[in-house]
Amino acid sequence: MKKIYILFGLLMLVSCKPLESRIVGRYWHYADFEFHTKITLHPDHRFVFEGQEGLQFLKTQGSWEVKGHQLILNSDPELFLSRESTVVEQGISATKTFSVRVLDQDAAALPGASIQMTHQGQITGRAGDTSGEGLFPLADYDSLQVSFIGYKELTVKLPDKTINSITVQLALDDLQGSVKFKNEKWQVKSGSLFDPRFKSRKWKNRYKKVD
Structure with missing residues (x-):
């Protein structure tokens, strides 16, 4: 019985840990050979998103925060500025x-x-x-x-x-190599992240935590 109480106490401690601390880490998503992406949430509230969709390679970085059970992503402001070679x-x-x-x-x-x-x-x-x-x-x-x-x-x-x-x-083409998040709202549920861009295709929008 004592072991049960100890286990229950540990579970309570984990569940009481702030969501912001629990979601820090790397998340991978792999759908097929044409679509695989990953996102890393760092403890300093910085994130890096990168992957491939078809023949296009995507990457962005910025800041993140948690509101309720939503992860809010914002790419760095300078990424929205059009650069020239x-x-x-x-x-x-x-x-x-x-x-x-x-x-x-x-x-x-x-x-x-x-x-x-x-x-x-x-x-x-x-x-x-x-x-x-x-x-x-x-x-x-x-x-x-x-x-x-x-x-x-x-x-x-x-x-x-x-x-x-x-x-x-050389500057990246505006249509190539970057994806920009502005107040992007992802769902946090059961230790996974859900990308709203693919909510109509559930098999494509879940990111599983790998560490």
Whole structure:
């Protein structure tokens, strides 16, 4: 009988633990090979959501809070601002090549980007290496074009013929790579989260806690 009382007491302690503390952790959802996502709720009330829906890769991050039995998600405000691809640095280096370095929206190297330089109507193309860099023979290039799937293409005229080094940063296409939550209300029930975007398809809207 004593063991029963102890077990009952432990269950009461767990049930009395605030919901905000209980839901912290990682949640996975896998429907099929075309749809799988995950969300991580951190103790500091930050979240990261990422996954794949068809051929589209999704990611967002922001803050979370609990109201009743609802989880409220809000992506960081800057994610709602439309960004443009741009040149972030250009200059002169001592090398005998023309260097083009490509960064992603978070200023990390973007390997594999298509880099095209135009000189007197002739186009020379390269794919960025693992550091996002493409090297070209020295020439008085007229323009530069950089593109990568899921990012906004950038075309730059090069009137200054003295430079031989340029760094560009590509912005995510508004239709690719990001999902934005604004006062998004998810249900919290029996240790799982339920995404309201798929409430009409119950098999797709449940996220199970994995740790």
